[in-house]
Amino acid sequence: MHDLRYIRENPETFDAALRSRGAVSSSSADILALDEARRAAQTRMQEIQSRRNAASKEVGQRKAKGENADDLIAEVQALKDGLAQAEQEESDLAEKLDALLASLPNLPMADVPVGGGEDDNVEVRRIGEPRAFDFDAKEHFDLGEGLGLMDFETAATMSGARFVILKGALARLERALASFMLDTHTTQNGYTETIPPFLVRDNAMFGTGQLPKFAEDLFHTDDGFWLIPTAEVPLTNTAAEKIWDEAQLPMRLTAWTPCFRSEAGAAGKDTRGMIRQHQFSKVEMVSITHPDHSEAELERMTGCAEGILKALGLPFRTMILCTGDMGFGARKTFDIEVWLPGQGRYREISSCSNCGDFQARRMKARFRTAGEKGTRFVHTLNGSGLAVGRTLIAVLENYQNADGSVTVPEALRGYMGGLERIEAVARG
Secondary structure (H helix, E strand, C coil), X not given: CCCHHHHHHXXXXXXXXXXXXXXXXXXXXXXXXXXXXXXXXXXXXXXXXXXXXXXXXXXXXHHHHCCCCHHHHHHHHHHHHHHHHHHHHHHHHHHHHHHHHHCCCCCCCCCCCCCCCHHHCEEEEEECCCCCCCCCCCCHHHHHHHHCCXXXXXXXXXXXXXXXXXXXXXXXXXXXXXXXXXHHHHHCXXXXXXXXXXXXXHHHHHHCCCCCCCHHHCEECCCCCEECCCCHHHHHHHHCXXXXXXXXXXXXXXXXXXXXXXXXXXXXXXXXXXXXXXEEEEEEEEEEECHHHXXXXXXXXXXXXXXXXXXXXXXXXXXXXXXXXXXXXXXXXXXXXXXXXXXXXXXEEEEEEXXXXXXHHHXXXXXXXXXXXXXXXXXXXXXXXXXXXXXXXXXXXXXXXXXXXXXXXXXXXXXXXXXXXXXXXXXX
16 A cells, blocks of 8 residues: 555645556556545535534524524434435445555655566576586486375365475485575574464455455465465454554564465466466565665575575575566565576576565554654565575485486585485385
């Protein structure tokens, strides 16, 4: 949601920011017209109520004097009907205004590069050198199926496309990765491990910006629940409808959860393998911060995500997304892309975003500074730390051997019972 006062004072700046994001269907003029009409309705309500109170008082005065007050009684009734009409008009206008504001994306920060899509993203840094193979590197699905530990066919018989069954050492590798990430974020990076609900109501999805715009990308149950597309939703909503003390900020939370996405806009994309699935797991990081500190927090969060890749010895690059490629609720985003030798390119493995007060306004999440009157909205940030399935893919492809086996990164061997190499299972 957006600050109406800011729009009133900076209409041209607001419009330019929306245009940079490709949002051209609405403008400040539409918003301010509704805002003016709503405030006019509020003024009429106040005027009617004031006259109604005065007329009611006059009725009492006339009756006390034994005078006829039928004309005033009729006026009071007419004013009552007029007030109800004005209240309904104000309510309708407020609903339209809220719906319009809720449909518009966040405004980008000044240092975000302007662009129309991923080709306009800007590389910030590149860490690690891709390994030089003396054999043809395979993609993860060929490796997993060759090991006999990745089964797409059986998963499809029960669930359809974009699902997989991991078995044996690969199932343990996914668990090891998640445990390693959680342990790193909690013991080194200052995050509090959390187990949140995986099913949420409309208000939680609205608060983080998934609803109403992206309903088709989500899974919905018959009894009113939404399956979370990421732990960002429940973790961020822990701050909803609350007023925190400034001393409690920042709050840093992390969770390993299943995530569910319909991939409605991904027809034909990454149809083979685990890159883009309906169900996947992710370790999420969320920060609730003071507005003055959110920019530094974004750098910190991105560094935490990068640290996982460094510890695993996986080459990666960090990109700042342009205005046209950022997520709906973000005002600035760093994407981290890991090198996948099987594909011969970098692929996203983490996205870390500063949402400013955009989500906080939707959730009514505020804080209070000691000794000061009033409250302010917190800033919210979220980031993958990391997408566990995609990290598993990166490990398989970067640590593959010519015979189809996969070397276990040293950082994970303690989580794998000392296993140093994943080899094909015996086939009966």
